[in-house]
Amino acid sequence: MTGVSEPLDSTKPDAPALVSLAPGMALWPWAALRGAGFPAQDALRLAAPTAASAADTWLASGLETPGDALRTAFDSDLLGISAALRSLAGESHLREALLWQNRHAYKTGVEPLAALPATARNSKARQRERLVASYVQRYSTKNDTIGFFGPVGWARLSPSNEGLRWTPGQRLVSRRAVYFETWCLDALSAALARDASLRHWAPPRLLPYFRLEGHVLHGPMPTPVELSPEQALLLSRCDGSASAASIARELTAGDSPAFASQDEIFTALEQAVGFGVLVWGWEVPLVIRPEVVLRGALMAIEDADARARALAPLERLERARAGVEAAAGTPTALDAAVAELEAVFQEVTGAPPTRAAGQTYASRTLIYEDCARDGDLVLGAPVIGRLGAVLELVLTGARWLVGEVTRGTRAGLDALFDRLSEGGAPVSLTALQLAFVQGLKDPASEAELMPVAKAVAEHRRRWRELFALEPEVRRQTRTVDSLRPRVLEAFGEVGPAWRSRWHASPDVMIDAASEEAVRAGDYQLVLGELHLCNSISSLFVEQHPAPEELFALAERCASGADVVPVFPKSEWSQRTLPCLFPRDSLYYLSGQEPPPQPGARALRVGDMVVERRDGTLEVLDRVSGRRFGLMEFMAVFLEQRCASIFDLALADDYSPRVTVDGVVVARERWSAPASELGFAGLTDPMAQWLEARRWQQGLGIPRFAFFKVATERKPCFVDFDSPLLVEMMAKLVRRTAEASPASRVQFSEMLPDPEHLWLTDAAQRRYTSELRLVCEMS
Known part of the structure; x- marks a missing residue:
């Protein structure tokens, strides 16, 4: 019986109790609520209801040519859509959302469109309509988490007999x-370091892939470099904790100083930076509040005048950010306020206030906003129980998949070690990991080093075999009791995981007309993505009402101090950063x-070698003589690379x-070659829409669906009753077919549909949503 239970490890009593699913499987008692910030009704305003009805009548008639009535209805509904878009462009919630995300689009698209009459239908007006429509469909149908247009909520898992209790707040x-984006503070730090009189107060740091051994510098170079005693002494002091000025004072003091002058030391540091051996400046780590760390570093400047000059531009940026908050x-x-912040930034850094133009998820602007959804949500035993029984089966398959990937990766690393090692001698961890990452770029060696594709293919094959789908049956049902023995037979053999305890994060939707319907039992659950890691990233933790509870849960899960990589800014943002690691984790540079906090416990890759002992790497x-299993250095990498490989693609x-x-474990899905969607190439808007509807209805795709093309990172929403959304879909399909003729377009039903959205605000407007749970596996 699923219910709140004792923790798997009761030696750490501060963590809240888990919700047991099965031996070795338990849910965390908190689930993140991801929901849209715009009501679903906003997207429905883009439909053409009269024309859609007339189109269906015409398609059913078999007539070759649409009549005048259909054309009149189509033109009339297009005017209605244009009016709706102009109305939306004038509404404060859309205008503010665009100001946060894309001020250029706000200035060039939203503001001008709001001022145009609906009858203005030239190419520029239509372009602006498509721009507004693209944001409306995204903000009202997708559970993206950012700002007030994608606020973070939290649900408590409870033993209550009520399936669900949602109490919306008075506000959204x-x-x-x-928050400042990290790159904003990086730019400020770089500007400060360009002032030589300030830079002397910044700490130099030997990069972690270099290692000093006496007077010899080892690193990623053909041969080690012999240094002078003075050079070696200087580099030995560069650990990131002392300023260049204090190092210079130390090494020029006494009767026999190592250097004749402080300027000689500063010149030597500049040369080491030029050779790529050192970084020298106030480093900004990838953290939620980078300005706090930078302020702490600047406060350490010993000279009062220099300290004041360094802090002044940071304080100006902070005041400007406070103006944005207000x-x-x-x-x-x-x-x-944003314009003022941008002006201040340009003045203090000399850099442009935006970057990565055109990239959707690229931290383009100086700041971002995250928000907590107003309301209280409790999930009770009926919902948890229904989900838990099915989730146990799905997670059994996931555990097998993790084991297969881990087993194959261990074998690949063993073989790689043998190739790099000379007669079984130790191999530097730098060399091993570099060869591993380089090997993953080649499909042939990737299959040997990390056989993910092979494991995924076998995982899918086994699910397809045990579900044994009937042909041409669109709705198929199974029971837990009938599947359990077959699941255990297919996936019962559990291999080694990348950690002794690891996490999976299923996304689950509730398909119900209201919370009252859930309490009455009139609902179904829908399994979305299943992430093979703890995907509660820093943005969720930051908006939790009691973050210390989440960290306590992470502490309990740990079997010791985790080895956590310092994530590169080129691949991660501070919002998406994994952060729920034990507090005594060792950061791997x-x-x-830099490490996330000054003085954090850190391991340097240059100090590490890989050895085989008793058959294990x-x-x-x-430096310390401490030993670790190689997989401890690979676990987070494997988790993130394999986070989204689980997919119940049953056909x-x-x-x-x-x-x-x-519990819907697989939504209805269709796949078609992009080049075969002929309607995408039509130029007449009505003809294109009618042929798209003919194609849609021929396949049985519902009115509301999501589609995914190779050229877009995430799925997009389409309402086949909306000529505008169909036109936008056709454009993406056409681009995809041109870029990659063999690529396919994936469609899936929107489930829940707009009539079955239980999440409401105080005004009873409906919102799409999903719950992101965390399951602890051992």
């Missing part, structure tokens, strides 16, 4: 906070990034909806 969000909720004031820290071209005891 209860808390708003504005303006939140009022588009006109927000626009002015392998690139140019281990990592030796040559190729078409997959039916499969429900197990009230």
